[in-house]
Amino acid sequence: MTKRAARLFFFISTLVSALIFTILTIDSHRQFPKLTNAAAIDARVIAGKHVWHRENCTNCHTLLGEGAYYAPDLTKITAQRGAPYLREFLKDPSRFYSEARDGRLMPTLKLTDQEIDDVIAFLGWVSRVDTQGWPPRPILVKGSAVPGVATALGVPPEAAASQDPVELGRVVYNATPPGCAACHSVAPGVNIVGPTLAGIPATAAARIASPDYRGKARDAAGYIRESIVEPNAHVLVGPTYAAGGRSLMPGDYGETLKAEQIDQIVAYLLTLR
Amino acid sequence: MRYHSQRVAYPYFVVALLLFGLQMVFGLLSAAKYLGPDPLMGLLPFDVTKAIHTNLLLVWLLTAFMGAAYYLVPEESRVELHSVRLAYVQLAIWTAMGVTAVVGYVFRWTAGNKLLEQPFPLKVVIVIVMLMFLYNLGMTIRAGGRLTTTEGVLVGGLACTALLYLPALFEFDNYTVSVFYRWWTVHLWVEGVWEMIQGGLLAFLLIRLSGVDREVLEKWLYVIVGLTFISGILGTAHHYYWIGVPRYWLPIGGFFSALEPLVFLGMAMYAYYAIRRSGFAHPNRMALHWTIGSAIFSALGAGLLGLAHTWPAVNKWTHGTLITPMHGHMAFFGAYVMIVLGMITYALPGLTGRSEDSRETSANFWSFWLQISGMFGMTMAFAAAGITQTYLERILGLGYLDTQLKLQVHFLMLVVTGILFTAGVALFLWDFFFLAGRPVAVPEREGPAPARSPAV
Numbered sequence: 156m157t158k159r160a161a162r163l164f165f166f167i168s169t170l171v172s173a174l175i176f177t178i179l180t181i182d183s184h185r186q187f188p189k190l191t192n193a194a195a196i197d198a199r200v201i202a203g204k205h206v207w208h209r210e211n212c213t214n215c216h217t218l219l220g221e222g223a224y225y226a227p228d229l230t231k232i233t234a235q236r237g238a239p240y241l242r243e244f245l246k247d248p249s250r251f252y253s254e255a256r257d258g259r260l261m262p263t264l265k266l267t268d269q270e271i272d273d274v275i276a277f278l279g280w281v282s283r284v285d286t287q288g289w290p291p292r293p294i295l296v297k298g299s300a301v302p303g304v305a306t307a308l309g310v311p312p313e314a315a316a317s318q319d320p321v322e323l324g325r326v327v328y329n330a331t332p333p334g335c336a337a338c339h340s341v342a343p344g345v346n347i348v349g350p351t352l353a354g355i356p357a358t359a360a361a362r363i364a365s366p367d368y369r370g371k372a373r374d375a376a377g378y379i380r381e382s383i384v385e386p387n388a389h390v391l392v393g394p395t396y397a398a399g400g401r402s403l404m405p406g407d408y409g410e411t412l413k414a415e416q417i418d419q420i421v422a423y424l425l426t427l428r
Numbered sequence: 429m430r431y432h433s434q435r436v437a438y439p440y441f442v443v444a445l446l447l448f449g450l451q452m453v454f455g456l457l458s459a460a461k462y463l464g465p466d467p468l469m470g471l472l473p474f475d476v477t478k479a480i481h482t483n484l485l486l487v488w489l490l491t492a493f494m495g496a497a498y499y500l501v502p503e504e505s506r507v508e509l510h511s512v513r514l515a516y517v518q519l520a521i522w523t524a525m526g527v528t529a530v531v532g533y534v535f536r537w538t539a540g541n542k543l544l545e546q547p548f549p550l551k552v553v554i555v556i557v558m559l560m561f562l563y564n565l566g567m568t569i570r571a572g573g574r575l576t577t578t579e580g581v582l583v584g585g586l587a588c589t590a591l592l593y594l595p596a597l598f599e600f601d602n603y604t605v606s607v608f609y610r611w612w613t614v615h616l617w618v619e620g621v622w623e624m625i626q627g628g629l630l631a632f633l634l635i636r637l638s639g640v641d642r643e644v645l646e647k648w649l650y651v652i653v654g655l656t657f658i659s660g661i662l663g664t665a666h667h668y669y670w671i672g673v674p675r676y677w678l679p680i681g682g683f684f685s686a687l688e689p690l691v692f693l694g695m696a697m698y699a700y701y702a703i704r705r706s707g708f709a710h711p712n713r714m715a716l717h718w719t720i721g722s723a724i725f726s727a728l729g730a731g732l733l734g735l736a737h738t739w740p741a742v743n744k745w746t747h748g749t750l751i752t753p754m755h756g757h758m759a760f761f762g763a764y765v766m767i768v769l770g771m772i773t774y775a776l777p778g779l780t781g782r783s784e785d786s787r788e789t790s791a792n793f794w795s796f797w798l799q800i801s802g803m804f805g806m807t808m809a810f811a812a813a814g815i816t817q818t819y820l821e822r823i824l825g826l827g828y829l830d831t832q833l834k835l836q837v838h839f840l841m842l843v844v845t846g847i848l849f850t851a852g853v854a855l856f857l858w859d860f861f862f863l864a865g866r867p868v869a870v871p872e873r874e875g876p877a878p879a880r881s882p883a884v
Contacts, residue, residue, distance in 0.1 A: 156647065156651075157647070158643060158646060158647040158650070161647045161648070161650035161651050162577075162650050164650065164651060164654045165650040165651070165653050165654035167658075168654045168655075168657060168658045169657040169658075169661070172657050172658055172661040172662055173657075173661055174662050175662060176662055176664070179676070179677070179680070182674065183608070183673050183674055183677075186604075186673075186674045187602065187604060187605060187672070187673075189871075190604070190672050190673065190674065191602055191604045191605075191672045192604075196601055200601075201601050204601070204603055207540065208538075208539060208540030208541060209538075209540055210540065211475040211476070211479065211536070211538050211540045211545070212475075212540065212842070213540060213541070213542050213648065214474070214475035214476075214479045214540070214542065214545075215474050215475045215478075215479045217748040218603075219603075219604075219607065219670060219672070220670055220671075220747040220748030221476070221542065221607060221667075221670045221671070221748065222542055222748075223475070223478050223542075224748070224749065224750050224752070224753065225461070225462070225474045225475075225478070226474075226828075227828035227829070228748055228828070248611070252829070254464055254465040254466070255465070257829045258464045258465075258829065258832055258833050258836075259464055259829065259831075259832065262469055262470070262471070262473050277603075281603060282605075282674040284603075284604055284671075285672055286670045286671070287669065287670060287673075287675055287678065288744075288749075289669070289670035289744060289747065290670075290744075291744050291745065291822075291823065292822065292823070292825055294821065294822065294828065295821075295825065295826070295827040295828065296827055296828050297827035297828070297829045297830060298827045298830070299824075299825060299826050299827060299830065329755075351435060387515075392687075393443060417727060424444065426500055
């Protein structure tokens with residue numbers, strides 16, 4: 156090869172690559188509105204994005220897997236934790252985590268209530284971006300998806316074939332959304348954010364029998380169902396369970412989950428004896 | 429050194445190396461925070477030390493690139509620099525910008541965009557400085573009437589660096605779109621046009637240090653740069669996989685970024701070929717160490733370790749874990765830090781009027797080996813931590829915080845090897861500031877400078 160040929164190789168390959176790249180970029184712009192749900196980007200999401208940048212969040216956390224590796228990924232955090240929890244967390248992270256126990260603690264950012272709502276709206280929008288199936292399994296902040304490791308998206312092949320409501324319930328429980336496993340472990344004594352659900356049938360029966368019980372359930376199955384669709388029916392006292400007498404669990408599972416999914420989760424949880 | 433004006437390279441190297449030293453302080457601080465607890469959380473939280481650590485890297489490398497270009501261009505174009513005064517003014521503004529940025533980060537003045545944290549007014553200053561720089565180089569080359577391939581590739585890389593910074597000036601409401609264009613700057617810098625700069629400097633150093641025929645080296649330089657863009661431009665897609673883009677970016681990113689190691693393999697072969705022809709004949713053996721080291725370490729860090737997690741099916745699990753800094757640290761060190769230290773070591777005897785073998789001090793020698801071992805150890809620590817994190821957190825589903833607690837021993841290794849590396853950097857600075865001497869006014873020499881290389 157002569158130097159002239161080498162130069163030609165350089166110019167042509169660079170030009171062709173840049174051309175293909177440009178065409179694909181233009182096509183991506185055509186598809187961004189649908190893939191990123193761009194119609195949902197309102198003033199609050201934009202204001203939340205400014206909070207995200209101004210507070211330099213990306214230099215500890217990752218979002219869409221990008222950023223720094225010192226704090227958990229936040230791509231699906233709103234689907235896992237829900238707004239009531241995130242609001243309380245952002246007001247005072249030290250209420251939920253401690254350096255002594257968890258090794259890391261997020262500084263308190265002194266955000267206003269408006270800014271907190273904005274950044275949650277922004278993160279909520281991000282959680283609905285089409286990430287081509289990433290992350291393949293939920294990335295939890297704390298606790299463990301084991302036992303009951305399941306795929307995040309959809310139903311694994313073996314469970315799809317199964318008609319067993321308990322098995323289907325286990326899959327829904329471990330999927331994100333609804334993200335039950337992100338806050339409730341099924342291991343005895345492991346309270347992640349919400350209380351552990353190990354032994355929940357017996358615990359539920361004991362709670363109903365207690366004079367403090369405020370809800371309407373009459374048996375363990377009814378209690379579990381009530382806790383899912385109406386978390387405030389009977390609020391437990393615990394360091395990270397509630398604020399101002401209100402449960403920190405998302406209150407909209409009655410609408411976001413199908414009736415049969417709730418049946419399945421109840422069936423599954425009843426097996427955790 | 430043949431031209432008076434080449435001396436402006438010296439203050440650029442001074443600023444670059446001081447910032448390099450400061451970068452180590454913030455790197456060690458950040459690493460120590462992984463061990464926790466963090467007594468400095470109220471004063472200098474992780475996000476601040478990490479942003480300063482990475483920003484100092486970019487600023488000091490660019491400062492050194494500028495110094496290297498001011499040294500190289502007059503020699504290649506055989507003419508004095510267009511304006512020495514402009515070069516000094518440029519350095520003053522640039523340094524003021526860098527210092528303002530670092531102090532600003534401490535007081536939380538930031539754009540909060542990874543690696544492009546510079547607030548908008550500082551971004552404008554960066555663009556202005558780059559224009560001053562390119563104008564000065566352009567006028568010099570025009571006055572000399574001679575543009576070699578080596579300097580053409582170097583200056584082309586620097587010009588594209590300025591051009592590709594422009595997308596960073598825009599803001600998009602759609603976060604996905606903003607990440608998409610952030611990579612036009614960040615990826616196309618470090619896996620595109622900066623490789624042109626590395627290639628140009630490598631070619632210059634190999635021509636001078638080995639005396640191999642310029643025509644042959646410059647021919648292969650074109651091939652290497654061509655491969656860089658074939659793999660690098662469409663390889664941008666390996667940053668796009670999971671951010672909300674169409675699915676076709678996955679196979680494209682996988683295929684083209686898998687070609688990226690070819691570039692670094694090419695550079696390593698290039699260096700091997702040159703050295704096989706001439707051996708270690710050049711008296712500035714430390715410059716040879718750094719130059720060959722750059723070719724080898726970039727093949728390992730940027731080539732091999734990049735390949736390790738670039739394929740979509742792998743990246744799906746490793747994306748956003750400590751696997752990324754494993755690759756990032758060794759890649760930046762091999763491709764850019766070592767070539768710059770090679771350039772500084774090569775230029776020093778000429779700048780200070782000492783003999784060619786004067787750089788063979790034990791400080792420089794130990795600096796080389798401590799930096800190599802420290803960086804190798806840090807890479808291994810990040811690799812062990814990253815693989816464990818991927819397995820526990822991403823595959824088994826253990827929570828992030830619980831996983832991090834299980835990585836403590838690797839973070840301890842990171843701090844220990846980081847200290848080794850910093851000791852190496854400290855020795856380089858010691859050698860540069862206290863042993864190498866100060867720049868001297870040299871008498872103008874006519875014709876080629878025979879002392880500078882065995883055969884040109």
